[in-house]
Amino acid sequence: MERDPLSNGLSLIEDEQIIEPVPFDFGLKRRTFVQIVTTGLMIAAAPISALAQQRGGGQRGGGAETRPVSARIHIGRDGNVTVLTGKVEMGQGARAEFTQAAAEELRLRVEQIQVVLSDTDLVPNDGLTAGSRSTPSTVPLIRQAAAAAREALLTLAAQRWSVEPSAIELREGKLTHTATKRTLTFGELAQSEELPKASEQPAPTDAKLTATRDWKIMGNSVLRPNARDLVTGAHRYASDIKRPGMLRGKILRPPSYGAKLVSVDLAPAKEMKDVIVVRDGDFIGVCAPTTHLAQLALEAIAKTAKWESVPHPASKDVYDYLRERVSGGVPKNEFADELAAAKHKLRATYHTAYIQHAPMETRVAVAEWQDGKLTVWTGTQNPFGYRSELARAFRLSEDKVRVIVPDTGGGFGGKHTGEAAIETARLAQAAGKPVSLKWTREEEFTWASFRPAAVMDAEASLDENGKLSSWYFININAGGSAVDAPYRTGKKNNRSVNSQPPLRHGSYRALASTANNFARECFMDELANAAGADPLEFRLAHLDSGRLRDVLEAAAKRFNWTERVKQKTRNRGFGLACGTEKGSYVAACAEVEIDRERKRIIPRRVCQAYECGAIINPDNLRAQVEGCILMGLGPALREAMQFENGRMQNASFGDYEVPRFTDLPELDIHLLNRTDLDSVGGSETPIIAVAPAIGNAVFQATGVRLREMPLRLPEKMPS
């Protein structure tokens, strides 16, 4: 088999996000019989002509605002201010940031703002919450709308008092004419006829935004507004939603990728009291009042199921598999002249394994049908994309589908496609009752999406001065994020090429830039070594002045790189790496300890400098940077999906080892606050430097060059 048949090969890349929906075509080409066992009711859906295949996913987040102010900012008659956006909160801190943006421009306290996120019936479509777009795209839209609202309020008050708007002070929801001390509140103005009228106008883009130097709320560490609900357990994630009469669902999964159902006996489950069995071709699910009963029913069915398996490659062969299937073959290095004239030339191949996002909250949905309208509560980064997927799957117009996304239990680029929502809605439709479906951890590890594995070929030449004269870099399978070297490389060819992946792909924090940066930064170290240069000096010699150089120098200085690398302690090593992606800049220095006995690489210290323009929320940014570094330790040192014969071999937290408390190295984080620059998102790029810094430190400690993530020491180590 060339490809997981669950995927139709429709791998969409929007804003560089990988959106690979599971195709559902139930009821489109054939008659559909959905059997509801307990009631005996048969629903027959008439066949309709196949819908034109549409693209999935959301629209690019951002761009010019064409919506009226009222689509984003609502000022209630009680004076309460509500901000509306289609972005989601999944731990990255968007809710606080949006609150800050509106509070800053409306001169309110953060407590006076309520932010409504991602209810498709209420909020504007702001596209995916991905690609670090909330900060550079959505924050400015909210600020524009809030600034426009502020100007409208000032103008109204000025008219009432027949004074100039500039004579009015605006603070914490109160407008004061400073000369006469007359006051009006937001609520009083909202009760007038003029304000609602004004807020139906498109948000003017020329309302003056508060200059960074004048920020009072942005630029400060505002807490997440619903933090208290997180520590009391009161916050309701999608998995916590309960609807009247709701049942719990389970889906029959194939035992291996691509396996076809040959036969199954539903009778044992049908005989179980209170169990509803749903079958539609190969789609088989059960619903019951409790998860336990649904699980028993599912097991009763699974025992009877006969499957026909298909070949599927093993993870141990995956790099060859991908290389052999590059469409059009791997491009050749055409810089033969430079290679021939080179003082040094180097060629190396790097690999990164398939890994998974594994958010704490697995895929989940609650679906409820009422009067032909479908409401789904789910955890996703793509609420409007889910709405489109659901509308297509059930042949509804989009206004008949409502997707509500409570603040979600982690995403990391892994929740872009709506298969769990569609499954749940199918069960709910058949059962005639609301259904909650929560994937098990094993289902998540098997049937969710994966960060692409990569094979990367790098070749470069150095002239007699130790400078790069040519550079060739090809990424097979993982994508083109940050594939371009940020260095002066002489002639260059940086490309990503596609293959035929054996697993369903999903985005991940920083996408392919982690793979590309790993290979490039390790390769730069190899080149520095060939040139007899210090890794820091070698990089600086190939970097123009600018933001990347700034973070590299900052990290090296804070780490005391120049002195430290002179220390020669057995089984201790130092490495560094840097990179840029999504408009922000990162550099890391790592110190590792080598445990030769147990073949372990132990990061002891990571010093990282990071710069993403003007910092909006320092504490939150620091938490994101720390989280990225630590999350990055997983794929750097241990995480890799292992599969064989179409089955995941390590589909549990016991076998797939994510970072833990005891992995925590000493962290030394330096945030460079560039208040002269626009703010960009900081929840992804800080992940890309840690793995190569560690790999380079291992080389410095042992002389062993590791070229695969996860980094593993060889059986035989040089002494």
Added chain:
Amino acid sequence: MDQTINFMLNGQPKTVTTDPARRLLEVLREDLDLTGTKYGCGESECGACTVLVDGAAVRSCVRSLGSVAGKKITTIEGLSLDGKLHPVQEAFLAEQAYQCGYCIPGMILGLVSLLERKPVPSDDEILSRMDGHLCRCCGYPNIVKAIRHAAAQARR
């Protein structure tokens, strides 16, 4: 199959009539609407489902309901009294020890149990004891700060 099981839940006597083989996690969430206790893995590997049973931290995803008959169970909802947060909850708030927050109720209960048994734990004891709690946002540094914060308060 169904049995009537009695236990103390967050200080109140509770009676549930159901299949005693069901996991405690499921009964708390589905029958008793206490959804602060989370499913993370279903096999005792991540700690998101941690509750206290007679004061000890227990993974409710692998404990049967029948096994807690007659015992005292505390969930995250029962930790704060009359709207006043438990000191460990206060510490998590003060140190912003949350990102997506999904692992936090289990973390908090794991730490409450540790501090009740050992009010003055060493850093190593804290890390090794908490090591069975996973946070995929990897917000460990702030959680460690919260743990130290709470431990320092417990020492007073």
